[in-house]
Amino acid sequence: MDIPSGDTARKRISESTIHRLSRYFRTLSLLEKENFETVSSKELAKREKLTPAQVRKDLSFFGSFGTRGLGYPVAELKAKVSRILGIDRIWRVALVGVGNIGSAMVSYKEFIKQGFHIVKLFDNDQRKIGSNHKGIIVSDIKNLRTELQDDRIEMVIVAVPATVAQYIVDDIVKAEVKAILNFAPINLKVPSGVHVRNENMVMELEYLSFAMVNHHSPKGGGKA
Amino acid sequence: MDIPSGDTARKRISESTIHRLSRYFRTLSLLEKENFETVSSKELAKREKLTPAQVRKDLSFFGSFGTRGLGYPVAELKAKVSRILGIDRIWRVALVGVGNIGSAMVSYKEFIKQGFHIVKLFDNDQRKIGSNHKGIIVSDIKNLRTELQDDRIEMVIVAVPATVAQYIVDDIVKAEVKAILNFAPINLKVPSGVHVRNENMVMELEYLSFAMVNHHSPKGGGKA
DNA sequence: GAATGTGAAGGTTTTCACAGCA
DNA sequence: TGCTGTGAAAACCTTCACATTC
Numbered sequence: 200m201d202i203p204s205g206d207t208a209r210k211r212i213s214e215s216t217i218h219r220l221s222r223y224f225r226t227l228s229l230l231e232k233e234n235f236e237t238v239s240s241k242e243l244a245k246r247e248k249l250t251p252a253q254v255r256k257d258l259s260f261f262g263s264f265g266t267r268g269l270g271y272p273v274a275e276l277k278a279k280v281s282r283i284l285g286i287d288r289i290w291r292v293a294l295v296g297v298g299n300i301g302s303a304m305v306s307y308k309e310f311i312k313q314g315f316h317i318v319k320l321f322d323n324d325q326r327k328i329g330s331n332h333k334g335i336i337v338s339d340i341k342n343l344r345t346e347l348q349d350d351r352i353e354m355v356i357v358a359v360p361a362t363v364a365q366y367i368v369d370d371i372v373k374a375e376v377k378a379i380l381n382f383a384p385i386n387l388k389v390p391s392g393v394h395v396r397n398e399n400m401v402m403e404l405e406y407l408s409f410a411m412v413n414h415h416s417p418k419g420g421g422k423a
Numbered sequence: 424m425d426i427p428s429g430d431t432a433r434k435r436i437s438e439s440t441i442h443r444l445s446r447y448f449r450t451l452s453l454l455e456k457e458n459f460e461t462v463s464s465k466e467l468a469k470r471e472k473l474t475p476a477q478v479r480k481d482l483s484f485f486g487s488f489g490t491r492g493l494g495y496p497v498a499e500l501k502a503k504v505s506r507i508l509g510i511d512r513i514w515r516v517a518l519v520g521v522g523n524i525g526s527a528m529v530s531y532k533e534f535i536k537q538g539f540h541i542v543k544l545f546d547n548d549q550r551k552i553g554s555n556h557k558g559i560i561v562s563d564i565k566n567l568r569t570e571l572q573d574d575r576i577e578m579v580i581v582a583v584p585a586t587v588a589q590y591i592v593d594d595i596v597k598a599e600v601k602a603i604l605n606f607a608p609i610n611l612k613v614p615s616g617v618h619v620r621n622e623n624m625v626m627e628l629e630y631l632s633f634a635m636v637n638h639h640s641p642k643g644g645g646k647a
Numbered sequence: 648g649a650a651t652g653t654g655a656a657g658g659t660t661t662t663c664a665c666a667g668c669a
Numbered sequence: 670t671g672c673t674g675t676g677a678a679a680a681c682c683t684t685c686a687c688a689t690t691c
Contacts (some may be wrong), residue, residue: 213660217633221626225608239672247610252662259674267668267673282627284547285636292628303527309608309625312440315632337637354631378631380624384449384533386471394634400604401533402445403620404516407578407602408539410442412509414679436681463650476684483652491651491690577655 216257218278222247223254227277233248239270293319293352295367296359297327297337300382304356305332319350323363343367347374354378361385370393440481444504446471447478449503463494491617510538517576517590520583521551521561524606528580529556543574547587567591571598578602585609592619 226246230238240251240359248255258264258271260284265271281287292315294301304310320332323340330337338346347355349370355371356377357364364383371379372393379395381387387395450470454462464475464482471478480498482488483494485507489495505511513522516539518525528534529541531629544556547564554561571579579595581588588607595603598616603619605611 211630211659212637214630215660217630218626220633221623221629222610224629226610241672250662252664252675253660255673256502256661263674265673268671269669270672272640283633285632290628299527303523304624306523306625313625313629315625315628336671341443349585353635354628380627380631386446394631394632398622398627399445400528400531400622401441401537401539403604403622404514404534404539404578405445405448405537406433406438406441406620407604407618408509408514409444409507411577411602413436423571430650435681465650473661473682476686477682479651480653482684489651492649493691494650508684 210260216260217255217284219247220248223257224277224284224286226278227280230273231277233310235273237266237270238273238276240265240268258295286396287319289314289316290354291350291352292317292354292356293321293347293350294356294358295321295340295343295371296357296382297322297324297332298358301356301358302332303336304358315354317356319346319352331379339368343370344374347371347376352376354380356380356382390409434484436484440484441508443471443473443477443481444508447481448508448510450472451497451504453502454497461490461494462497462500464489466494513538513540514578515574515576516541516569516578516580517545517574518565518580518582519545519564519595520581520606521546521548521556522582523579525582526556528582529559531612539578541580543570543576545570564591567594568598571595571600576600578604580604581608582606609635 478515
């Protein structure tokens with residue numbers, strides 16, 4: 200076992216490190232296509248606009264994947280990183296709210312590519328229930344809890360109006376789903392052990408707005 | 424002038440602080456609707472799952488907005504925060520790529536609410552060019568640079584495939600637009616002074632995946 | 648009494664710098 | 670020689686604690 204993931208002495212890994220691992224993974228996929236056999240922390244850092252030390256530190260939390268003098272084996276490191284992120288498998292995902300954003304997510308190719316398979320859709324609109332989106336029949340949101348359980352859903356994407364998001368999430372929690380990606384601009388309450396990530400596009404525009412009015416030079420081009 | 428935004432001695436404000444200001448703004452809008460006259464750092468902190476000290480520190484970077492013993496005046500603070508974020512005005516936004524995500528963004532109400540007005544659409548697909556989306560005629564991407572300039576666009580949302588994103592962005596930069604919200608999963612190159620924010624939904628699902636396989640207890644429920 | 652504003656303390660993340668290995 | 674892996678230092682961010690003000 201080369202990833203020290205045994206439950207003893209596991210260091211808390213920062214959110215930034217995890218996000219950078221996602222980026223390394225993407226870049227490693229690219230490097231693989233470009234037929235690189237190995238890659239140095241310097242090269243990875245250059246592509247991600249980071250320091251080589253940062254890249255090495257991030258990876259070192261999970262093991263020693265490189266060879267001194269040579270760098271990291273691309274294919275192998277990619278496999279390791281995907282294992283760390285838990286994307287060396289298929290995740291069964293449901294989506295609630297087949298509106299603007301919901302529909303876009305159903306057709307979003309990057310999800311499938313990375314093993315996130317949207318296999319269930321829910322809505323409360325009678326006109327949508329029963330209709331077919333990309334081969335999936337939209338279910339009635341009334342049956343959310345039971346269908347999530349019956350279909351062994353592991354993650355739910357919430358793309359409903361802010362006013363109803365909390366009720367939906369309460370149901371999702373009852374179905375014992377432990378991971379939620381939330382698009383509603385609201386602070387959801389969930390019991391501990393349930394993971395919520397918020398996707399808020401307005402916040403990013405607001406960041407840009409702030410940067411502009413403050414002539415704020417972005418540190419290395421801003422959030423990557 | 425109560426915001427120390429004169430060019431002398433401006434402290435670097437962290438990205439986290441700005442994001443929290445966005446959240447305060449949202450919560451202040453809510454508090455205003457609930458007819459709160461004032462709010463304490465304690466109450467704001469509770470709603471955002473932060474510490475009161477954090478709230479006070481964040482605000483203190485920009486001035487002294489509160490009254491000891493009382494708290495912050497809701498309406499006034501909201502106005503101040505919107506001023507700081509630069510959202511006390513209308514921003515003219517263009518969107519490139521009227522596909523899945525692009526279409527969703529055009530109809531996304533939160534943008535308009537916060538003063539981000541999408542006033543131009545571009546695509547390279549002949550079937551889309553000339554068509555009407557929410558009252559906006561889709562322009563040919565060939566004319567991107569000139570039309571961005573003629574229409575005094577200040578921000579561009581890029582929702583095109585990763586393979587073409589860089590070319591589009593090069594054009595956007597030529598049009599002297601200084602703010603880009605990028606949905607393509609790629610590290611864009613822009614000259615310094617141009618602000619880029621990346622919106623990557625897959626990264627958030629990957630974070631959830633990591634959290635799940637690592638039985639990783641989220642610190643206060645994860646990214647809010 | 649209640650709650651802000653803020654130096655100082657404490658904690659976390661990033662960078663440095665170099666020993667160690669191919 | 671080239672590049673990793675990693676303690677130590679530096680930078681950064683958050684929390685504490687209290688003087689200050691209403």
